[in-house]
């Protein structure tokens with residue numbers, strides 16, 4: 536079995552991939568181009584791709600040898616699932632392993648945005664802090680406030696638990712499949728949720744349906760002091776509309792872990808003080824990247840032994 540791994544992995548996962556699968560590793564950390572993806576599908580039996588690797592429809596137009604894309608990560612919006620299916624290629628992902636770490640980053644962003652933490656740190660590092668004062672850098676209080684969650688799946692629920700049990704927040708949500716949750720009433724329509732919440736967290740997958748689901752109209756529906764937190768995917772938010780809303784002070788602020796054209800983050804966004812920007816850190820801990828890699832390994836093992844794949848998409 537020929538296996539290509541698209542990016543460097545943790546030491547533990549790399550050792551297993553080398554020992555068990557004699558895997559070949561791409562020597563770049565940049566995403567695979569369409570040409571690379573097409574060539575890999577023709578040359579390898581299985582691939583371990585990840586975020587940003589260009590497995591859109593164009594990648595599946597040449598000869599195909601591959602039978603499995605064991606994706607590293609839960610989001611598979613960089614893979615055209617219909618084209619993969621039509622080419623007879625199974626796709627797996629790594630759900631669950633990413634949940635707590637991503638929920639932690641959502642809370643990090645929520646707190647940083649509310650309490651102006653990035654702005655304060657920039658001020659201090661620039662040597663411009665003149666000392667404590669009763670009205671210095673007043674932010675938004677978090678405890679007891681209203682949190683609206685868009686997409687109440689694994690990550691959405693993990694955020695809700697942290698916010699409700701840890702910060703006494705009231706929880707409401709909108710989602711496709713209603714959940715029976717002890718800490719939240721039944722789902723609200725999107726615009727009702729936006730008009731109710733002090734903080735909004737996005738935790739939906741990037742699909743055709745969720746593309747730009749937060750645009751100018753949705754930002755206008757938010758309360759003027761509310762903060763928007765995105766740990767989902769960049770294309771869920773109309774980035775230009777968000778920049779316009781932040782520039783106009785139409786919402787309280789935003790905390791972003793993901794961007795429409797990563798790693799490009801618009802200059803206009805980087806210039807704004809009312810937005811907290813993280814470089815897609817959702818799952819970036821050694822333990823979590825190990826766990827994600829091991830889930831991909833389990834899918835590869837099952838594939839090699841002709842067993843049912845543990846995490847089919």
Ligand code: NAP
Nearest residue numbers: 610637686687688689690710711712739740766767817818
């Ligand atoms: P999940 O368990 O599948 O949850 C997603 C939730 O969104 C589900 O409840 C789903 O409903 C709902 N949903 C789907 N389409 C919707 C729509 N059009 N309107 C409203 N709700 C909709 O997935 P997860 O593990 O929580 O991950 C969510 C996403 O987070 C991933 O797809 C990934 O893109 C992103 N993520 C980001 C990071 C990061 O580093 N920032 C890390 C991990 C994941 P159904 O159950 O009906 O489908």
